[in-house]
Amino acid sequence: MKQSSRKPLREDHGVLYLHGPRDAGQTSLLLQFGFSQAQAGRNVVLVMCGSAGASQQPAASQIVPLTPCANCQMPVQTGEDNGIWSRIHINSAELQHFLCSLHVVDKETSVLLVEGFERFFSDHSHMGSVYQTLAYLMEAKEYMKTATGSGVAVVTGNTDAFLLRDRPLLRRWCRFLEIVPGTEEPDVYTLREEVEDAADVREDVARVQSR
Known part of the structure; x- marks a missing residue:
């Protein structure tokens, strides 16, 4: 992946909140990240909004095929291999219970991914x-780091979600990575980290194509 000339992302600072326009490939990027973490030997849990026992695959409309960047050849196509980690479908109340019980039910998880975070909550x-x-996500992240030596928590969502209107308060727990569509090439997206003390100033950290 092409590196920015500015300071790197802070790996241990808060929950990473990846957001962008609808159908910009958030779920695909989350699956790619989970796949790479599982390949590296980490135990990964992907949490999706829904009833327990629901279909174990995201809806087709949520998966946007990603073409690797011509410069860095990332992300790598994963095919059907994203089934190598655990996936569960739960609702908002169950999500909180799961996070609070992580230290009891799963002591080996080191990567926790939450897809479509705003769908767990109905309105403002x-x-x-x-x-x-x-x-609770922050506490789970700290527990995973203590128990396994590595604690990563990533959530995804849409930029126009109601809960992102309270961005200043959310920064207490989150750092934000935005998927920004290109003005001249609509199928080219830039990942930009939002600077904490100036939300209108961002860092370019990578470029990927989605089509």
């Missing part, structure tokens, strides 16, 4: 639950 009146869930 549930922001209290959003904050509480993010706090």
